[in-house]
Amino acid sequence: MGLGNEVFPWAKAYLASRELGFGLLQPPWGLNPRDYRTEFGTPRLDWVGHAALRAVLPSETVTDEMVRSTGRIDYGEAIRVLDAEHGWSRRRALLLMHEGMSGGYLGIARARDFLRSRLLGRKPGQEGREPDPARLHVVVHIRLGDFGGTSAGPRPGEWNESVPVEWYRSVLAALRARLGDTLHVDILSDDQVRVAGLLPEWAREDSRRRSTLEDLSVMASADLLICSVSSYSMLAAFLSDAPYIWYRPHLGEHGGFLSIWGHEPDQRTGPTAANVLRERQDAADPALTRGVAMDTGDDLPGWLADYLGTRTALRRRSADLIHYGVVPRHAAVSNHRV
Known part of the structure; x- marks a missing residue:
């Protein structure tokens, strides 16, 4: 396994x-x-x-x-x-x-x-080169190998099937449209050579087949993870705190909400059903979700673009005090008065 x-x-x-x-x-x-x-x-x-x-x-x-x-x-x-x-x-x-x-x-x-x-903690050494902290680190996981594939891609309840490459291209294009050249994209796969041929516009010269734990560490440390429909992508999302994008056609709909496992009989009264009720009653904005469902052709949600821009800005070393960075004097005075 x-x-x-x-x-x-x-x-x-x-x-x-x-x-x-x-x-x-x-x-x-x-x-x-x-x-x-x-x-x-x-x-x-x-x-x-x-x-x-x-x-x-x-x-x-x-x-x-x-x-x-x-x-x-x-x-x-x-x-x-x-x-x-x-x-x-x-x-x-x-x-x-x-x-x-x-x-x-x-x-x-x-x-x-x-x-x-x-x-975690087994990211590749200097030869893999850490992304520039001033850029948004997006990691794309594309599962090929022993996975089959159709033009439609996996539907609700279907696993071990590759997501159409057009979906990845569409999501990356939506990211570039909102975030421009701030993107640093790593594409990880069990078949790096094939992926480079499928997405030549996003292939990187330093792409190589890393170990399983190296890939997992890179995925879990990304600012944004674009998932395959696989248990490996799910593990990376579980270990990470960052948002992730999931293939929309794989999700089932239940009372106006989307889920991975809601189609299963025991979820009709289980955690999925309970979370549908909780989300209906929650005062939080229902559009703000860590897991983001996107279909081919969808635009990047505006809140996600804003969040990613803020996340990148907060990571710049020049404004990080413990890295010899500086912060505006007026901001410090304002905080002191509060």
Whole structure:
């Protein structure tokens, strides 16, 4: 499985270890065919230790069905409920295993800082060159490789399908129309050569195939992320605080709102339904959303262009005091009087 799927059992194990006071084992990356062991620095045979523990210790697996039976979304809370029933924390020796993606990112939200500490901070060195802080750093993720593709692109509930290249071109053109030459665009893909041919007007000379964790770090640190319909893009958005743009035709509509998972039966009364009600009652501007839905030909929302312009302006080193920068005297006096 890809990293976007693999992190779920790892994050769940972390939350369970915090709730129960258990030790935490890293996943056996040596078993993954994508060679993640080289990125995490684990031995090829790391799985042997896991197998040995399973051979000598009693073990239990927390299934998605067990978690759903608790009625809790947060995985740590679900573990607390299940522990009261199964008494895991009272046993002298136990190997507790975790599986599945139940609860989605909402279920593992409290493991976000843990995952950030394990997955990020591996951006490429000087050869990749950091973007100029005075420019807006936009990262585009285009998933090709084992993904199929149609001219229509993925529809609601469809995964493992490439987004049409025309959509990426349209979104980038909308960004350039509003933000001009302030853009610094990085296009990341599992097939950099093919992408350079599909979007030659945006290809960069220093584009190269980086490691999975390098790409993830670049994506999570961007000012704006343009996503593919993939678990990897979703992981980057989860680890980031910046806005991201999602392919509009992939989203389903429910009572005037768009969502990724609202079509699923358990979301009719689950978090998606609850959030529809919350957004209807919220006093905040409903147009201001971290996840932005765009279709081919759409203009960039005005509020997003303003936000990105402000974000870039605030990052200029010349006005950053800790970087020997300066701020206007009148602004300092005004703040002092307040």
